[in-house]
Amino acid sequence: MSLLExxxxxxxxxxxxxxxxxxxxxxxxxxxAIVGPNGAxxxxxxxxxxxxxxxxxxxxxxxxxxxxERAADQVADLGIARTFxxxxxxxxxxxxxxxxxxxHRHRKTSLVEELFFAPRVRREEIAHREAVxxxxxxxxxxxxxxxxxxxxxxxxxxxxxxxxxLASGPRLLLLDEPASGLSVEETQDxxxxxxxxxxxxxxxxxxxxxxxxxxxxxxxxxxxLADGAKLAEGTPAEVQAHPxxxxxxLGAGAV
Amino acid sequence: MRILFKTSYTDDIRLFPDRWTLAVYGALMALAFALxxxxxxxxxxxxxxxxxxxxxxxxxxxxxxxxxxxxxxxAAFLAIGCYTNTILIEIGLPFIVAFPLAGVITGVVGTxxxxxxxxxxxxxxxxxxxxxxxxxxxxxxLLDPWTGGVSGKxxxxxxxxxxxxxxxxMPVRFYYLVLAVTVICTLFYRNLLRSPLGRAFAAIRDSEVxxxxxxxHILRTKCKAFGLSCMITGWAGALMGYYAGAFNNETxxxxxxxxxxxxxxxxxxGSIHGAFFGAVVVAFLPQALSILKGATIGGSVxxxxxxxxxxxxxxxxFILFEPMGLYGRWLKIRTWFELFPFARKDMxxxxxxxxxxxxxx
Numbered sequence: 001m002s003l004l005e006x007x008x009x010x011x012x013x014x015x016x017x018x019x020x021x022x023x024x025x026x027x028x029x030x031x032x033a034i035v036g037p038n039g040a041x042x043x044x045x046x047x048x049x050x051x052x053x054x055x056x057x058x059x060x061x062x063x064x065x066x067x068x069e070r071a072a073d074q075v076a077d078l079g080i081a082r083t084f085x086x087x088x089x090x091x092x093x094x095x096x097x098x099x100x101x102x103x104h105r106h107r108k109t110s111l112v113e114e115l116f117f118a119p120r121v122r123r124e125e126i127a128h129r130e131a132v133x134x135x136x137x138x139x140x141x142x143x144x145x146x147x148x149x150x151x152x153x154x155x156x157x158x159x160x161x162x163x164x165x166l167a168s169g170p171r172l173l174l175l176d177e178p179a180s181g182l183s184v185e186e187t188q189d190x191x192x193x194x195x196x197x198x199x200x201x202x203x204x205x206x207x208x209x210x211x212x213x214x215x216x217x218x219x220x221x222x223x224x225l226a227d228g229a230k231l232a233e234g235t236p237a238e239v240q241a242h243p244x245x246x247x248x249x250l251g252a253g254a255v
Numbered sequence: 256m257r258i259l260f261k262t263s264y265t266d267d268i269r270l271f272p273d274r275w276t277l278a279v280y281g282a283l284m285a286l287a288f289a290l291x292x293x294x295x296x297x298x299x300x301x302x303x304x305x306x307x308x309x310x311x312x313x314x315x316x317x318x319x320x321x322x323x324x325x326x327x328x329x330a331a332f333l334a335i336g337c338y339t340n341t342i343l344i345e346i347g348l349p350f351i352v353a354f355p356l357a358g359v360i361t362g363v364v365g366t367x368x369x370x371x372x373x374x375x376x377x378x379x380x381x382x383x384x385x386x387x388x389x390x391x392x393x394x395x396x397l398l399d400p401w402t403g404g405v406s407g408k409x410x411x412x413x414x415x416x417x418x419x420x421x422x423x424x425m426p427v428r429f430y431y432l433v434l435a436v437t438v439i440c441t442l443f444y445r446n447l448l449r450s451p452l453g454r455a456f457a458a459i460r461d462s463e464v465x466x467x468x469x470x471x472h473i474l475r476t477k478c479k480a481f482g483l484s485c486m487i488t489g490w491a492g493a494l495m496g497y498y499a500g501a502f503n504n505e506t507x508x509x510x511x512x513x514x515x516x517x518x519x520x521x522x523x524x525g526s527i528h529g530a531f532f533g534a535v536v537v538a539f540l541p542q543a544l545s546i547l548k549g550a551t552i553g554g555s556v557x558x559x560x561x562x563x564x565x566x567x568x569x570x571x572x573f574i575l576f577e578p579m580g581l582y583g584r585w586l587k588i589r590t591w592f593e594l595f596p597f598a599r600k601d602m603x604x605x606x607x608x609x610x611x612x613x614x615x616x
Contacts, residue, residue: 101469
């Protein structure tokens with residue numbers, strides 16, 4: 001059984017069909033990429049998985065559970081973490097605090113315990129901190145631990161956002177354009193991290209990405225999307241060579 | 256330059272990060288405790304006033320500074336706290352039970368009001384909460400049998416295990432009571448900041464979308480913020496009632512709400528220090544103004560609206576030139592000295608923020 005299975009998902013904004021009868025399945029332990037021109041509906045698929053958008057038709061199943069029964073804030077509890085295309089960090093908090101918010105779904109303490117900072121809160125805080133420190137070590141964020149997000153460069157913010165998603169201990173990681181706006185070196189780092197996330201941590205990755213170099217080097221399978229519908233699916237090489245994909249990107253007659 | 260070596264995770268969790276901070280706040284605590292021996296009773300009364308405003312400021316700070324929800328209705332919660340406390344004591348509860356309960360009841364009322372109100376954002380929430388301030392006045396008049404209506408109420412003398420406390424005849428005892436409540440509220444605030452709920456508040460303030468994606472239930476968390484904020488405000492209201500000695504439907508007006516909001520903006524949004532700095536300004540400004548007026552144009556000349564005008568001007572100047580408030584200025588000065596001579600002028604400049612995913616709202 002696939003970890004994430006989407007069948008015939010359709011979403012309309014007024015008269016615009018953003019996603020049209022899209023089906024895809026992501027297997028446990030693979031890196032799966034969605035590519036496509038701007039406005040193809042890639043991020044919309046992510047927002048449906050995160051339950052920000054309610055699809056008009058279709059089924060979303062994660063690990064045998066119906067995703068559509070969950071509210072947006074309950075998706076994290078299932079073990080789905082995500083990043084955003086336009087970095088959505090908590091700007092007026094430190095890197096450490098941002099990563100600790102990622103641990104939110106693991107908290108067990110009640111309001112009253114937290115008001116009095118009961119011993120249990122302290123124990124849990126230390127446990128959260130240990131989990132977060134592992135992420136900090138993994139992503140080499142040590143120099144930025146106590147820095148405010150508002151003062152950090154773009155590339156670092158991108159990594160912090162990845163870190164926040166990892167801190168929640170997900171089974172499925174949704175990366176919305178992890179390499180957009182990154183330099184060549186930073187993209188290279190991102191590539192190794194995605195590789196390690198899959199191999200060391202055993203986390204399944206679903207990502208949207210424009211950088212075909214990155215996609216073909218880390219992904220097992222790629223889905224090409226245009227105008228909300230599936231164009232092609234397969235290994236990166238297969239998709240890149242698919243006539244319909246070339247037509248969507250370059251126009252008819254370019255081959 | 257102070258260098259911190261952290262050797263365990265508790266270094267970041269404990270109340271005081273290092274010995275120096277502990278020493279500073281210990282000294283401040285000792286000073287606050289010794290104050291009645293240092294200054295005379297009139298000024299003790301003034302300091303008590305500052306502390307009560309600071310408690311109210313902490314309440315609103317939790318909601319506005321920490322969670323990012325503006326409220327212009329907090330005078331209503333001061334009123335609820337004040338009346339609840341007085342009524343509970345009148346029906347025979349001892350102060351030690353009635354006072355905490357008054358805060359909790361205010362918190363519960365606040366949470367119930369928050370459920371519909373918090374579906375609004377930003378300026379719309381501010382407008383909705385203004386209505387609360389205005390309604391409170393009428394409701395107090397309508398509930399005449401309990402609240403005393405227009406003629407108001409006079410709180411009884413406080414008795415804690417036989418120890419009598421009264422604001423006018425025993426200002427020092429009242430001061431210690433207020434000081435104790437201030438310390439407790441500050442500790443509550445601090446504890447929240449270092450636990451998951453406090454981080455969830457900040458997460459909602461900065462990005463509701465990603466807070467949701469991290470598993471924070473937005474409405475529930477906002478309601479908690481509103482409830483806790485109202486609880487602290489309720490305590491401040493009860494103390495304000497004792498401090499004023501008499502109160503009626505006009506005591507907790509919209510002007511008080513606006514003053515509260517102004518106070519935390521001037522003090523510095525999002526920090527405990529900000530509430531205290533702001534309280535000092537709000538409590539001493541009228542006195543400072545009347546002294547200034549006396550020195551320049553003579554104290555007998557009445558200028559209507561002078562106080563409000565100066566307040567407004569100060570607020571505008573702060574928003575324009577010192578958006579981080581007095582606490583922000585204090586941080587800048589401290590950093591300059593700590594890093595001397597390496598401080599740079601643009602160290603505190605905010606980077607332009609990137610496009611936010613607003614369309615998901």
